[in-house]
Amino acid sequence: METVETDVLVVGSGPAGAATALALSTYGVPNVMVTRYGSLADTPRAHITNQRTMEVLRDLGVEDQVTAQATPQPLMGNTVFCTSLAGEELGRLRSWGNDPLVQAAHELASPSRLCDMPQHLMEPVLVNAAVSRGTALRFHTEYLSHEQSDDCVTALVEDRLRGDTYRVRARYLVGADGGRSRVVENAGLPTVGRMGVAGSLNIVFEADLTHLTAHRPSTLYWVLAPGATVGGIGAGLVRCVRPWTEWMVVWGYDLEAGPPDLTEEFARSVVHRLLGDDTIPVRITSTSAWTVNHLYAESYADRRVLCAGDAVHRHPPSNGLGSNTSIQDAYNLAWKLKLVLDGTAAPALLDTYSAERAPVGRQIVERANRSIGETAPVFEALGVLATSDTEQMWRNVDARKAATPEGAKQRQGLREAIAAKVYEFNAHGVEMNQRYVSDAIVPDGTPDPGFGRDPELYHQPSTRPGAKLPHAWVVRGRERLSTLDLGGHGRFTLFTGIGGDCWEEAAEAARKALGVEIVTVSIGPGQEYEDPYGDWARLREIGDCGALLTRPDNHIGFRHPEMSPHAGELLIGALRKILGHG
Ligand code: FDA
DSSP states (O other): OOEEEEEEEEEOOSHHHHHHHHHHHHTTOOEEEEOSSSSSOOSOOOOEEOHHHHHHHHHTTOHHHHHHHSEEGGGGBEEEEESSSSSOEEEEEEOTTOSHHHHHHHHHHOSSOOEEOOHHHHHHHHHHHHHHTTOEEETTEEEEEEEEOSSOEEEEEEETTTTEEEEEEEEEEEEOOGGGOHHHHHHTOOEEEEEEEEEEEEEEEEOOOHHHHTTSOBSEEEEEOBTBOGGGSOEEEEEEEETTTEEEEEEEEOTTTOOOOOOHHHHHHHHHHHHTOTTSOOEEEEEEEEEEEEEEESOOEETTEEEOGGGTEEOOSGGGOHHHHHHHHHHHHHHHHHHHHTTSSOTHHHHHHHHHHHHHHHHHHHHHHHHHHTTHHHHHHTTOSSOSOHHHHHHHHHGGGSSSHHHHHHHHHHHHHHHTTHHHHSOHHHHHOOOOOSTTSOOOSOOOOOOSSOTTTOOOOOOSTTSBOOOOEEEETTEEEEHHHHSOTTSEEEEEETTOHHHHHHHHHHHHHHOOOEEEEEESTTSSBBOTTSHHHHHSOSOTTOEEEEOTTSBEEEEESSOOTTHHHHHHHHHHHHTTOO
16 A cells, blocks of 8 residues: 655644645645545635735744735724614624734734635635645545554555555644544544534525625624524524625524525525525525534543644634634644654653643634523514514514613613623634643743733733743834744744843854754844834833743743843753753
């Protein structure tokens, strides 16, 4: 039987697999990506692309391509609650960083803007870049099984065009094969939760809805539709794919009864019901059924098999965290694989992948599922949960217009229930606040500062080891760069400032002692980079002559508040720990 050799076999070409392949190829690691089908995602699926993900794409050199195709943030900003798109509006929530206060927080937090990039557009950007940088992509190739030895993992795959099987032998296998992951199953990774919590249908369609949407631009229009059961709450969702002509409806179905027959007539009737105007021409382009899941893996790895994306965290689309978390998993994993494969790091570095990402996966699975439940108060406030009689429901909805104390109370309740949806539609902290604790992070002995404000809503930058390097605009001559642009690029970066010469020497010593690529960045007046706004000085939490060491994923691995006569020793010790050598 034919055997293909590579360093890393990536199973799956969705956001997790494609981003893994892209990062590996960017770092020069040979890899083969296999995918079961003959094409990439052909429906919009995931779309919200948050700032942390855009930072990853920026570092991997594809941010501009994504921005060029994505719907920009200002057109995403009004989550509308209505009885139908043509019907009554019940309220709006400023979303996805479009509340002026949250917008400021977005501007301050990152050089990158949140945007709406449907998955069928995102995957080609990632895959094209991966392939152009060296990834060997095999379509129509299905992973079947694997076995591991001390120095390699051998997968059995089926060429679905030829109908035969062959082996791929790799040093590592990345299971990015989605929500029904066979890799996770074969690797026996422990999971918590369950699949199939609720049933959903996606209906993708074309219709010019400019007159119903352009004056309240949004990614999401929630329609109160008694009879539908998205997450059991009686609502349908009209999601913008391309303003304002390409759309997707999400509509619930009863899991016990199974998905309805997805005929074009059925799909059109659902769409027209949510639009509230049967005269609008609609062209259905696809339909699919999927389930809401609530499941996460407690460990992402079994020796040489490491899993990422929906394979290890399965949850509903609420908060738009699916592909974001998948791409961020890949970014955490790829540099570790590179350094272990080229011998710079010990295999123990790979243990930190699961230690760092599994808590994030669990958090987002729980947040996304909680967000579904938090829509119920909106419908409760409207009085639609109090009765099963549809006509009574509509009378209850109308009661909010009455000039009575009950009417006033209902109006107040509705405003509060819609405002509380901020945890789904403006949860900047959920998107940004990942702080890692693992053996690839060297504690500096300072107490955990925790969060001054609600950590789900508000981003709180920190340079404490484990946090992501804070963004600040700095300049080099006429060029403006983010501090995040100075780090990343698959290498370690040591940040210091005036008087930090001992750290620059320490970095040189570390390069020689450990063979690790590490660049030094000095920020301050007369240094290579200047901090004209003083933002960096306010954010860095160390003195001018202190040091911050970022890992290739721009998370801080080590910090020291000032100069030190033992700088070399301290830095080499920290790097040895991060690299799994001690
Ligand atoms: P993903 O499922 O994207 O990719 C898995 C890859 O593995 C695919 O390339 C597949 O072909 C491949 N594969 C699977 N088994 C294989 C095997 N045995 N051998 C080889 N290849 C194999 N999210 C959201 O936020 N909003 C939304 O509206 C939706 N809607 C939605 C609809 C549908 C129909 C689906 C399936 C999913 C969604 N999602 C979603 C979820 C979102 O798409 C998801 O979170 C990300 O795609 C996860 O990315 P992954 O790369 O982990 O898996």
